[in-house]
Amino acid sequence: MKVYVTGSGIVSALGAGCEATLDSLLNERPGIGRVRHLATEHVEFPVGEVPLSNAEMASTLGVGYPESGLRTVLLGIMAGREAIVSARLSRSDIREAAFISGTTVGGMDRTEQFFKSAFDSNSESEDSTELRFNDCGCSTELIADRLGRFRMVTTSSTACSSAANAIILGANLIKAGVTDIVVAGGSEALTRFHLNGFNTLMILDRERCRPFDRDRAGINLGEGAAYIVLESEESMKRRGMTPLAELSGYANTCDAFHQTASSENGEGAYRAMREAMDMARLTPADISYVNAHGTGTPNNDETELAAMERIWTHGLPPFSSTKSLTGHTTSASGAIESVISLLAMSHGFLPVNRGWKTPIQQGAVPVHQSGTKCNIKHIINNSFGFGGNDSSLIFSAVNKTAGSDAANFNETDS
Numbered sequence: 001m002k003v004y005v006t007g008s009g010i011v012s013a014l015g016a017g018c019e020a021t022l023d024s025l026l027n028e029r030p031g032i033g034r035v036r037h038l039a040t041e042h043v044e045f046p047v048g049e050v051p052l053s054n055a056e057m058a059s060t061l062g063v064g065y066p067e068s069g070l071r072t073v074l075l076g077i078m079a080g081r082e083a084i085v086s087a088r089l090s091r092s093d094i095r096e097a098a099f100i101s102g103t104t105v106g107g108m109d110r111t112e113q114f115f116k117s118a119f120d121s122n123s124e125s126e127d128s129t130e131l132r133f134n135d136c137g138c139s140t141e142l143i144a145d146r147l148g149r150f151r152m153v154t155t156s157s158t159a160c161s162s163a164a165n166a167i168i169l170g171a172n173l174i175k176a177g178v179t180d181i182v183v184a185g186g187s188e189a190l191t192r193f194h195l196n197g198f199n200t201l202m203i204l205d206r207e208r209c210r211p212f213d214r215d216r217a218g219i220n221l222g223e224g225a226a227y228i229v230l231e232s233e234e235s236m237k238r239r240g241m242t243p244l245a246e247l248s249g250y251a252n253t254c255d256a257f258h259q260t261a262s263s264e265n266g267e268g269a270y271r272a273m274r275e276a277m278d279m280a281r282l283t284p285a286d287i288s289y290v291n292a293h294g295t296g297t298p299n300n301d302e303t304e305l306a307a308m309e310r311i312w313t314h315g316l317p318p319f320s321s322t323k324s325l326t327g328h329t330t331s332a333s334g335a336i337e338s339v340i341s342l343l344a345m346s347h348g349f350l351p352v353n354r355g356w357k358t359p360i361q362q363g364a365v366p367v368h369q370s371g372t373k374c375n376i377k378h379i380i381n382n383s384f385g386f387g388g389n390d391s392s393l394i395f396s397a398v399n400k401t402a403g404s405d406a407a408n409f410n411e412t413d414s
Contacts, residue, residue, distance in 0.1 A: 003171045004243040006231045007087025009079040010339040012224030012326045013048035030325045048222025048327020075225035076143035076187030087229035094148035101140040102162025102186030104331040107133035109191045159385035164334025180235035185227030185335030209296035210355035211321035212366045216296045222327020226335035249280025249394035266307025268390035276392040288376040293384045294321020320353035320367040334383035345376045
């Protein structure tokens with residue numbers, strides 16, 4: 001059974017919505033800069049913050065307590081609503097659909113405000129009740145409640161592969177006949193817990209990150225949310241939708257090499273990409289572009305290149321890391337970069353790997369020139385999480401006939 005993408009929504013440091021995101025990508029306008037909204041003393045680290053305060057988002061979305069105090073939830077509602085509108089989902093469609101969201105910090109930003117007073121209290125306090133929003137599943141439920149009454153709601157939490165795994169789970173539900181429509185992706189807000197944790201690992205860059213550069217020094221953390229609407233072919237035709245792309249292949253692997261590092265030969269990354277291509281019945285030569293995980297850390301970029309070189313033995317395909325534009329949005333990255341990949345495919349361009357100057361090794365040159373045009377047929381989108389939880393998604397272009405009747409479209413050959 002084939003699974004198609006019929007809608008998308010996004011908010012990140014590049015802007016709110018697909019249109020704003022596309023404009024930033026085409027004009028190579030990065031969203032990474034100084035901390036503005038996060039209450040942290042570590043202002044020395046550049047971050048990819050969404051350029052909206054909680055109050056601004058709550059006002060735009062028309063929501064109050066508790067959503068107004070939970071940034072992960074606000075970001076998720078914003079991106080989720082755009083995806084649903086994009087796919088023209090009705091209330092009745094949503095009642096039969098599933099909602100799957102990836103996150104790791106959940107409501108940690110709220111917890112940070114009330115944990116000390118709750119901890120210091122000897123009894124139940126009003127502040128301690130605020131800690132109920134910490135759970136990842138609570139964020140997912142609050143987002144879903146504002147989007148509609150879904151048939152099924154669940155959360156994926158596998159660190160930086162969370163949103164990609166949400167998309168994989170959604171595709172599997174459709175193929176298993178559980179549902180015909182899934183809204184899948186992820187949402188993640190910056191928190192002090194977040195920033196301090198990566199600072200403890202000593203992998204934050206004090207300058208703008210430079211993925212795949214010889215002199216790279218680490219991550220710029222980011223935040224945001226994105227969701228795509230997955231749909232069976234039968235449902236898509238019944239609703240008269242034109243697909244944005246086909247989710248033709250995917251895989252999740254785990255090499256369990258180390259808690260935070262990848263193996264030297266990139267075994268988990270290699271297996272994820274290879275198995276995704278096998279599902280899609282594609283050869284390495286069929287891949288037009290790889291949206292790499294590309295965090296900018298010494299370990300990730302070198303091992304991801306090693307994995308790619310095991311697959312593309314006669315020269316790498318065009319590849320880049322859009323984390324150089326958005327920051328590393330951790331659990332939401334798989335969905336944010338899926339939407340960016342879909343925008344690149346539909347508008348025929350290759351996203352720039354900003355900040356790159358010097359190759360790590362001969363032949364390892366990412367897309368670094370603005371305005372690079374490309375007829376993209378198949379994209380691999382990589383998302384690799386701690387513990388070696390590695391996922392790859394493949395989006396394939398479809399040829400669309402004139403008009404909006406999706407029943408008549410012809411698929412590209414795989």
